[in-house]
Amino acid sequence: MHGERRGDGWVGTAALVLALAGTLFLVVPLLVIFPMAFSTSRSLAFPPPGYSLDLFGELLGSPAWRAAILTSAQVGVVAAAIATCVGVPAAYAIARHDFPGKRALYALLLTPLVFPVIIVALSLFLTFAPLHLTGNRWAVAVGHSLLGIPFVIVVVTTVLRESDVRLEHAARSLGASPWRAFAHVTLPQIRSGILTGAFFAFAVSWDEVVMVVFVGGQSAMTLPLKIWGGITTSLDPVIPAVAALLLTPVLLAFGALGLLERRAARRP
Numbered sequence: 001m002h003g004e005r006r007g008d009g010w011v012g013t014a015a016l017v018l019a020l021a022g023t024l025f026l027v028v029p030l031l032v033i034f035p036m037a038f039s040t041s042r043s044l045a046f047p048p049p050g051y052s053l054d055l056f057g058e059l060l061g062s063p064a065w066r067a068a069i070l071t072s073a074q075v076g077v078v079a080a081a082i083a084t085c086v087g088v089p090a091a092y093a094i095a096r097h098d099f100p101g102k103r104a105l106y107a108l109l110l111t112p113l114v115f116p117v118i119i120v121a122l123s124l125f126l127t128f129a130p131l132h133l134t135g136n137r138w139a140v141a142v143g144h145s146l147l148g149i150p151f152v153i154v155v156v157t158t159v160l161r162e163s164d165v166r167l168e169h170a171a172r173s174l175g176a177s178p179w180r181a182f183a184h185v186t187l188p189q190i191r192s193g194i195l196t197g198a199f200f201a202f203a204v205s206w207d208e209v210v211m212v213v214f215v216g217g218q219s220a221m222t223l224p225l226k227i228w229g230g231i232t233t234s235l236d237p238v239i240p241a242v243a244a245l246l247l248t249p250v251l252l253a254f255g256a257l258g259l260l261e262r263r264a265a266r267r268p
Helices: 002-037 054-060 063-096 102-109 117-131 137-162 165-173 178-207 210-220 223-233 239-266
Strands: none
Touching: 002 239, 054 063, 054 239, 063 102, 063 137, 063 178, 063 223, 102 137, 117 137, 117 210, 137 178, 137 210, 165 178, 178 223, 178 239, 210 223, 223 239
16 A cells, blocks of 8 residues: 555656656747747847837837738638537537437548647638639638637537536426527526637637638738748748737636636536
């Protein structure tokens, strides 16, 4: 028994060390990005020789960078909306109903997580090109929604399976229509899961560049594509400021989602 405890302690210590190493691996690049975003240097140098807000002023004063930020925001919102509108009903059908081929349908809906993004982008390009639907931000939004739908389905399906289906059955037995029972009983239970899935769909769109290259082109210059061009051509010193601007909302959103989940867990 004593040896078992020692073994568990050794395994626990090793797991803790690996977790801390993984955390450092994720956090250290962020610690480099943020100081460089406030650097006075006109080159990508670390540590910075001095600190100022000049790079943020240059970023916000540039019409090209502002247009790229606006395009990414528009594409991300539309992609998240499409992914949510498709993913939530699909998750509800999978979690609440039994029908032939349910497992196959679930696997098919998750294929964008398995297939390389370039394959999905190429398939969408070959579909859209004959219809002359490429070369605009809305085609990019549709492509990004394909990548976001699996995240919505996985999160919402998990939340639905953990929710109490008996409450929905009780509402139906008391005369509520299926839509009314879902809207007033089930939806409040899974709202946090829907918001989390929509956030992941937006985050995937905000960060994705391959789909933009295939179906968007230069007329749909999103922020990741603009960053890629700045790195490959001129090593624009504004890029660390852009990276910091991208990271801050994501960190704030994760914090807000964490607070919402904690509040939901505390409710009786």
